[in-house]
Amino acid sequence: MTVTAAAAPTAGPRRGRAVGGLLRGVPLLPAVVLLVIFLAGPIAYCVYYAFTDMQLTGASGTHFVGFDNFTRAFRDADFVNAVELTLVFVVGSAVIGQNTLGLALAVLMEKAAKPVRSITSTVVIAAWVLPEVVAGYLMYAFFFRQGSLNAILRGLHLPQQNWLYTLPILAVCIANVWRGTAFSMLVYSAALNDVPQELVEAAEVDGAGPWQRLWRVTLPVIRRSVMTNLMLITLQTLSVFGLIYTMTRGGPGNKTETLPVFMYQQAFTSSLIGYGTAVALVLLVVGALFSVVYIRLLKIEED
């Protein structure tokens, strides 16, 4: 990768250069210290707790229990359910929802008249600027039984239902799409500006329709932005907690209990800090796996 390639020459056989390299690193020291204390520290703590039976209440001490928490998790039907829901939530709301809708909005807005463009972007970005809990509450007000969605459906004489009860995972997915699309839209708007206009025009002269131009010219040019965007929204969506907790608290039953909500319930409702932390660690691994896949894809592109 680029990092190792750049570092290799400095690590050469000559001492002088090594010392010089160290000296050059000195100004970085305060930043490194801060990172170690506030980033690496909590993660190390988190890793340690995951291997203990720490409880918030009810236990006289904390003991090292090896991999017990992890074996327990993989045998726990609720945990498996949480992993599945997390995948549905990430793929449904981020990879498909936010990503596609963000791209569509960005492409359409390029063509749109200026007033339409400014109004649309204001509306979309407003959802993104709202604090998570406020967004969650608004979406709850939209979906709940006496909420605005059912009022609209009633006005149109269409059948209504209690969305948060019958289709809770769909409701939270839509909420997350609503809230997060602005981010993808902004990334893609910026990327589309970099698409050379002459390429598009050349394709048009050669007789390519709008779909072909998007699929064969624009997308290949902005593919790196697509990957970066996918990675960022995947990681953001993996850790969404406030939105779901405000809307459904993980319920009804455990139908919207994604990993972050499950982790919270275990750590603070069941008081099992050790187990909850182990779940957090698994969430970390899931995020790392997604990252590795995306980084590999990017690297293939670069080669």
Place this chain on the structure above:
Amino acid sequence: MRTRLLAATAVAAATTVCAATLSGCGSGSGGSAKTIKVVYQQQLNNNNHVQAGFLEPMVQQFEKANPGTTVKLVPVTASENDYYTKIQLMMRSPATAPDLVYEDTATINSDVASGYLQPLDGYLKSWQEWSAFAAPAKAAMKYAGDGKTYGVPDDTDTRGLWYNKQLFAQAGIAVPWQPKTWADVLTAARTVKAKVPGVTPLNVYTGVAAGEASSMQGFEMLLYGTPAANDSLYDGKQRKWVVGSKGFRDALDFVHTVYGEGLGPSPQDALGANIQAAVGTEMIPQGKLAIDLDGSWMPNNWIRTGPKPWPQWETTMGMAAMPSQNGQGSGKVSMSGGWAWSIPAKAKNADLAWKFTRFLESKANSAQWNSVNATIAVRTDVAADPTYLKALPSNAFFTALVPATYYRPGLPAYTQVSSAIQKAMESVTTGQSSVDKAASTFDDDVKTAVGADNTVQGAR
């Protein structure tokens, strides 16, 4: 460059996730010799200021009688479950530990096991009024591990059925009403459903969001009414948690029947975090609920200083004891809990905290607290006091339930078992699992929580 950026993002995202589990409370406390911090729960329903209204004048009197002392009241605004979590986090660290904390008897043993509280035996020895406290209430304050006492109870409660006499008249059910079996309760609910449309026939708290209310007012009121009675959840003789019992499935089946037949609130309301406030301040006063399986404290909602003043409750609402499953035993069931004042192990000023506790728990002040809070007295001299008995028309009825009452197993693992009960209830309420499947999930959860060695197969 891009790789590095991506790696940094991954680390940042990971840290956010970890921080969510680790973050506690960060407020510091000033601990001079003359100052104590007193923590109690402010209910989420912001209109309910009964405890603040009682404590604030008490603090003024105490500070006047003890010049130079400062009592800092720290209300923690939270639902019950979140309150437990918050005080536990506060008591973990000397920087945030209060000097006096209001503890639910359900979590007190669990918190003692974690070393959060200090024994009060040294103080109690020289306090003669301790002998006036009812024996069962005192027993609930004792930790089985060392036989020491960790709290001074200030109230207890009993549970039963509240019913709306006007709705019963419309449904053609004779009042006063006293069901003899579970079937009688369901029959009455079905009658209401058939005869009085637009009214919820029967409320039984259920699910995770209602927390301990589901376990205690809901499930245990049923479970302790099965033939195994006091040994239905925890077998005291064998000292093991009971799994796989028929009684458990029967109790779960009752919940399933209530919600499956549409006799209860709609599951989406019942499973919402707001259900307790909705029952007390909306459904009952608006005459939308016929029968409510609930606690002795319900008039708290309706008294003049409560969140929903409703003087007509005295004539509208009737009370009946919850029957046992088939009318066996004494024929009625009640569960008791209550709250107590405890001194955290990491308190900075335990002596002054004790002095304030003694002041709060004097006969006069206890009587006042039990009257304003509509709780059942734990001091026997207060329980016999005519002003207390007359303070609320319901006091005599609920005080009389005390002989039929059960206390929850005072064990650290109880909170986890209680969570497992709530989960089982929720899954049958939504219809997500069958009664048998929910019961076997409960068995697995309990075995995981307490260890399979500490469980015993109940009567099938």
